[in-house]
Structure formats: structure tokens, C-alpha cells
Amino acid sequence: MRSYETEKRWIPSTGRDIKLLILRPVKSKKPPEQTPGILWIHGGGYSTGMAEMAYFSRPLALVKKYGAVVVCLNYRLSGEAPYPAALEDCHSALCWLRDHTEELAVNSSQIMVGGESAGGGLTAALCMYARDKDSVRIAYQMPLCPMLDDRDTDSSRNNHALVWNTRRNHAAWKKYLKDVKEISPYAAPARQTDYRLLPPAYTFVGDIEPFYRETLTYVENLRKAGVEATVDVYPKWFHSYDLFLPFTSKGKKAIRAFEERFQYAVKHYFAPQNKEEKTC
Numbered sequence: 001m002r003s004y005e006t007e008k009r010w011i012p013s014t015g016r017d018i019k020l021l022i023l024r025p026v027k028s029k030k031p032p033e034q035t036p037g038i039l040w041i042h043g044g045g046y047s048t049g050m051a052e053m054a055y056f057s058r059p060l061a062l063v064k065k066y067g068a069v070v071v072c073l074n075y076r077l078s079g080e081a082p083y084p085a086a087l088e089d090c091h092s093a094l095c096w097l098r099d100h101t102e103e104l105a106v107n108s109s110q111i112m113v114g115g116e117s118a119g120g121g122l123t124a125a126l127c128m129y130a131r132d133k134d135s136v137r138i139a140y141q142m143p144l145c146p147m148l149d150d151r152d153t154d155s156s157r158n159n160h161a162l163v164w165n166t167r168r169n170h171a172a173w174k175k176y177l178k179d180v181k182e183i184s185p186y187a188a189p190a191r192q193t194d195y196r197l198l199p200p201a202y203t204f205v206g207d208i209e210p211f212y213r214e215t216l217t218y219v220e221n222l223r224k225a226g227v228e229a230t231v232d233v234y235p236k237w238f239h240s241y242d243l244f245l246p247f248t249s250k251g252k253k254a255i256r257a258f259e260e261r262f263q264y265a266v267k268h269y270f271a272p273q274n275k276e277e278k279t280c
């Protein structure tokens with residue numbers, strides 16, 4: 001018998017309904033106050049991917065091993081609708097999670113957001129968006145090897161590493177920002193200038209992948225603003241190394257470190273929701 005159960009729901013967003021995939025433990029013994037609710041956002045360069053990628057990425061273990069409840073979503077991909085569609089869908093899913101914490105038996109003060117690659121970029125953007133709208137208070141963010149900067153950096157310029165490189169990065173950003181005239185931090189989080197009051201963060205990144213420099217800059221900016229932020233850098237890692245080679249010693253080390261940081265967050269980071277109902 002599986003240790004977790006799945007459920008699919010459709011919820012309204014801007015422009016259309018979107019699908020949620022809910023993963024939760026079977027007969028969890030943990031009380032709601034000890035159960036975080038996590039919105040997990042899949043990667044894929046903003047143009048590919050689906051909620052079911054959670055089955056082979058980091059969030060499934062958070063359900064099976066640590067009793068968390070994870071909500072994943074199929075946000076609109078850039079081929080269907082460029083920015084701001086994906087962010088709007090993520091925000092709709094975040095608001096749904098906040099409004100259904102009692103039903104899901106999770107702690108409303110421990111709503112977390114995470115994702116890898118483009119999902120990591122959307123994680124950062126969503127934290128900024130929710131902060132500025134004062135809609136949902138996020139206790140912790142986990143933007144793994146995040147896609148944050150539409151501009152070339154020292155590591156994304158002339159990068160020919162495996163999986164993701166300069167050519168693919170340029171093409172993905174062009175597609176995602178197709179109709180954008182003025183690029184805001186909600187579209188490309190690296191353009192943010194105010195990092196105050198964002199949630200504590202954990203991330204990891206490889207030192208040969210395009211997102212190496214923008215990831216370190218993001219963590220540096222959070223720290224300068226007084227936000228707790230931790231990053232693990234893995235040498236000779238190409239993009240999404242942990243997803244392609246989870247069975248290697250380096251892959252296992254990264255997965256273990258990620259889960260340890262998550263366990264620490266569950267014990268230390270809380271963000272009570274505003275008592276006054278906020279519309280999303």
C-alpha cells in the first residue's frame with residue numbers, strides 16, 4: 001500500500017481553470033499544526049512541464065518521508081500564454097492552498113513554496129508578488145537552481161553545459177516575455193531592488209550551469225535585506241543534476257541536504273496569515 005494518496009482538482013484562475021495535483025500522506029498521525037502545506041511549481045523553461053513532474057523531483061519525499069501536504073499545478077505554459085499567465089496561475093493556486101488549509105489539515109502559518117528551474121523562478125516571483133499584494137504570507141521558499149534573470153550573467157553567457165545552456169535560455173526567455181514591454185521583477189525576479197520581508201530561503205545550484213551566478217546574487221540580495229538565506233553550490237554540476245543523476249553520491253548528498261533544510265524550516269519558520277481576509 002502506498003504511503004501517500006493523490007487527488008486532482010480544477011480551480012479557477014485568470015483566463016481559464018487550472019489543474020491541481022494534491023499529494024498527501026495516507027492516515028497521517030501528525031496534527032495539522034505540525035503539517036506544512038507546500039505549493040510546488042514544476043520546471044521546464046516556462047514552456048514545458050507538468051504537475052506530475054513532482055513524482056520524480058524533490059517534493060514527493062516531503063510527503064512520503066516527512067508527512068507534508070504538497071499541491072502542484074499545471075500553470076499555463078508560455079506557448080499558450082506568455083507572462084503574466086504562469087504567475088497568475090501560481091498565485092491562484094497559492095490562494096487556494098491558503099483557503100483550504102483546514103480541509104487539507106495543514107498549518108496555515110506554514111505555507112511554503114518551492115520549485116526547480118523555471119519553477120524556482122516562479123517561486124521567487126510569487127514570493128515577491130504575494131508580499132506586495134499582502135495576499136498570502138509564505139513561511140519559506142525553496143527556489144532550486146532557479147531561472148531568475150532574462151539578462152546574460154557571467155555564468156549564463158556563452159554557456160554550453162549539458163541540459164541547459166545559453167541558446168536554450170535565450171529562446172525560453174524570449175518566448176516567456178513575448179508581450180512584455182517593461183520587464184518587472186514579477187517577470188524576471190533578478191530585476192528586484194527590494195528584498196525586504198521576503199520569506200527565508202534555501203536553494204542549491206551547480207557551478208557550471210547557466211543559473212549559477214543569478215542564484216548566488218539572489219541569495220546575496222536576500223541576506224543584505226536581512227532575510228535568512230542558504231545556498232549549497234555543487235562543483236561540476238550541470239543544470240538539474242539531482243533530477244538526472246539522483247543515484248550518484250553527489251546527487252544523494254544534495255537531496256539529503258535539501259531535506260535537512262526542509263526539516264529545519266518546519267521547526268523554525270512560521271508566517272501567520274493576516275486575520276483580515278485578503279482577496280486574491
